[in-house]
Amino acid sequence: MNGDDTSLHADTGVTSGLFVERSLNEIRFWARIMKEHSLFLRLGFRAEDTQLIQEANQFYRLFEQIEQTAHSFNNQTDPEQIRRFNSEVQQAATNIFAFKRKVLGLILTCKLPGANNFPLLVDHTSREANYFRKRLIELNEGKLQALPDAIIKENVFFLRIMADHAKFIGHLLDPSERKLVDVARDFSNDFDQLLYQAKDLESMRPQSQTGPLLDQFLDQNRVSVSSLRDFKKTARDLIEQCKIKSIIHPLLADHVFREADRFLEIIDMFDAHLTGGSKS
Known part of the structure; x- marks a missing residue:
């Protein structure tokens, strides 16, 4: 079961077992993502940016420790212990979010000339940290959105992430x-259009939240996300085999593949609950 099961218990709150399972799923996935962000940012700093490099290394070690701790727990762990852990991790996610926004400010004010982190990439990683932070707060407060709201919100978030990846x-x-550059550009355009459509659906709420519209919305997004995931997998394999020319770190190639795979899991989970599992 995917930890992004955002709204099955919107009316009754999160049961203890589901709360533990979902919390661990979120932290295991996103702590690894945050750890890797720290590495990617560090690789993009200049040699003289010693303070920023040190901060990035500290965040790497912090989220590596969080990831290991999350794997030491299981679904039978005391919910109160998980609640405290969520709060600790939420603070760590808040701190790395602040670090990423600080770096973005330095880049946009031309204080890191010659560094290799795109401003959009730094913004992108900060959006994911904020998503992670807010998800842990929601879990601890037992506040879950109704299914139609959750479907649109999650898709708006992840469609933008996928569009960024293509860029x-x-x-x-x-x-x-x-x-390959042309293929990536085509994916970027495709996901920009899907994002605009999702934002249109969002602005039409609540009238747009009908079963047929949401069902079509998920189906259309699934087709494009599946294609992009397959492209990322191919690119990852070619990079690992040194068959294409790029400055993409092999871990970054795998990183973006895993995020596309998670988005597909979320789409499938939403679709199953929207349709009652009636689709083949």
Whole structure:
């Protein structure tokens, strides 16, 4: 079961067992993501940015420890212990969010000339930290959105993440990889359009929250996310085999693949609850 099961118990609150399972799922996934963000940011700093490099290394170690702790717990762990753990992790996510926004400010005010972190990439990683932070707060407060709200909100968030990924891939591939750059650009355009559609649906709430519209919304997004995930998997494999020219770190290639895979899990979970599992 995916930890992003956002709204099954919107009326009754989160049961203890589900609370523990969902919390651990979220932390195991996102702590690894935060740890890897720390590495990617560090790799993009200049050699003289010693303070920023030190801070990034500290966050790497912090989230590595959080990830290990999360794996030491299981679904039978005392919910109160998990609640306290969620609060600790939420503070760590808040702190790395603040660090990322600080770095973004330095880049946008031209105080890190020659560094290799795109402003959009730093903003992107900060949005994910904020998502993680808010998810832990929601879990601890037992506040869950109704299914239609959750479907639209999650898709708006993840469609933008996928659009960003396509842009990063296109810019980090060597310019001589013309065919792959074109494919990445096409994915970027596709997900920009899907994001605009999702925002339109969002602005039409609550009238837009009908079963047929949401069902079509999920189906359409699933097709594009599946294609992008397969492209990311191919790119990851080619990078690992040194078959294409790029400055994409192999771990970054796997990182974006895992996020697409998680989005697909979320879409499938929402679809199953929307349709009562009636689809084949």
